[in-house]
Each structure stands twice: as C-alpha cells, then as structure tokens.
Amino acid sequence: MATAERHAGNLYIRTEVFQAKCLVEGLKRLGVGRFSVYGISYGGIVAYHMAEMNPLEIDKVVIVSSAIGYTEEQKERQLTRIGRRISGFLVPESPQDLRFLVSLSMYRNDFLKWVPDFFFRQFINAMYKTHRKERLEMIEHLLTKDADPNVPILTQETLIIWGDQDKVFPLEFAHQLHRHLGSKSKLVILKNTGHAVNMESPCELNILIKTFVFRHSYHMLEV
Structure with a gap:
C-alpha cells in the first residue's frame, strides 16, 4: 500500500x-x-x-x-500513426531514437543525414541522462x-x-x-x-x- x-x-x-x-x-x-x-x-x-x-x-x-x-479516438489514432513506443524516443537512449524524434518533429529534416552519431550521443548525455525516471513518469501520465x-x-x-x-x-x-x-x-x-x-x-x-x-x-x- x-x-x-x-x-x-x-x-x-x-x-x-x-x-x-x-x-x-x-x-x-x-x-x-x-x-x-x-x-x-x-x-x-x-x-x-x-x-x-x-x-x-x-x-x-x-x-x-x-x-x-x-x-480518445484521436489519441489512439495518432499513437498508431506514429507507430513506435512513445517513451522510447521522447526520452531517447540512442542516436537512432533521437534521429526519429527530430525527423518526426521537423518538416525540413534533410540535415539529419549529415549529423554523425557521436553528436547525438553527446546531446543525449547532456539533455536526457538526468531526471530520466521523472521524464518517463511524466510521459506515462500523459499516455x-x-x-x-x-x-x-x-x-x-x-x-x-x-x-x-x-x-x-x-x-x-x-x-x-x-x-x-x-x-x-x-x-x-x-x-x-x-x-x-x-x-x-x-x-x-x-x-x-x-x-x-x-x-x-x-x-x-x-x-
């Protein structure tokens, strides 16, 4: 309890x-x-x-x-349309997760193919390593x-x-x-x-x- x-x-x-x-x-x-x-x-x-x-x-x-x-129908339809586990890219762990997040969020995303993975790793370390548990709890509530x-x-x-x-x-x-x-x-x-x-x-x-x-x-x- x-x-x-x-x-x-x-x-x-x-x-x-x-x-x-x-x-x-x-x-x-x-x-x-x-x-x-x-x-x-x-x-x-x-x-x-x-x-x-x-x-x-x-x-x-x-x-x-x-x-x-x-x-509720709009929510389910949009989650299906995105087709991936939401917490997996909203709180990214890998360069692939972050690439997907940026490509989903930005219409003009051709620049992604020129960005090396090490840049994404450093960005994840700087932005997503702290308070990861709290971020995931926030997403859980929204979903x-x-x-x-x-x-x-x-x-x-x-x-x-x-x-x-x-x-x-x-x-x-x-x-x-x-x-x-x-x-x-x-x-x-x-x-x-x-x-x-x-x-x-x-x-x-x-x-x-x-x-x-x-x-x-x-x-x-x-x-």
Whole structure:
C-alpha cells in the first residue's frame, strides 16, 4: 500500500496541473503580478492550465503545437500513426531514437543525414541522462490519463500557432482547439513548418508572439 501511494504521488507531481500550480506560485513569490504566458507542445498544455486556473493573473495566452481537448479516438489514432513506443524516443537512449524524434518533429529534416552519431550521443548525455525516471513518469501520465475533449474555455485572448506539416499533432488539433475557444482566439498556420515551430520558423514565431502579447500587455512567461 505504501509503495502504491508513493507511486501515485510521483505521478501526481508529474501532471501538467501540478506543474502549472507550481509555476504560478513561484511567480507570485517572485513578486510577478499580471503576465502573459506562451508554451509549445507539452509546455502549451501547462500554459493552458495556468491560464484556466488563474484568469485574473494571466493576461494573454499563446499556444503552439499543443494537443488540448482531444478525444480518445484521436489519441489512439495518432499513437498508431506514429507507430513506435512513445517513451522510447521522447526520452531517447540512442542516436537512432533521437534521429526519429527530430525527423518526426521537423518538416525540413534533410540535415539529419549529415549529423554523425557521436553528436547525438553527446546531446543525449547532456539533455536526457538526468531526471530520466521523472521524464518517463511524466510521459506515462500523459499516455494513461483519459482524454478530455471538454476542457474549460479560456477567458483570455488566445493566439494558436501551428505548423502546416506537423506530424506529431496534425492540423485537425489546431482547428479543433480554435473552434473550442471561439471568438477570443486566433489561429495562425505557418507554411512548410513541422511540430518544432520554434526551430523551423523562429523569426515568424517571435514576430507573431511579440505583436500579439506586447500590445498594451504585461510580463510574458515562456513555459
């Protein structure tokens, strides 16, 4: 029983809701008042929860390439489409795992054939060796939790940005979120861009965020 309780506790602190609460509490302790938030992929899910739970503190929201409000059918279909064990490449152990992750995330990925394996090994050692267990627990939570297509509608103005070649979360997820949020949201689709919008279209992304957020706005936080 004690082991099960510890396991449940570990999974709770890996949830996006818990992380959203921690970020907001941390900002309050630093004296940050009202601010805007931007998140990409998993960070966008955390940002969404931050905004939903703190409508007075958070001014505007930018969501990039984040699956929010999907159905169980969409989840299963996308996992089947990817065709590999998710934790095996989201927390890569080998150059092959990392190559697959980059090729899935980026539309323009021809450069991969020129990158030697030793570079990927060093990258894995630097980025994925620490807190590996915690990362895997986070992925376990994402994969096992029930899909919820009826997420709360945000009260903040929200900018949704997506790559038209996203193979992780195809465009249907973007249009679905846009419809769900309604008139207070805006969807921008970037051409020839995959899931890693910040890597493939950084200039366009930065311009869109700054134009949207810094129009008579407050502090901005990237998740």
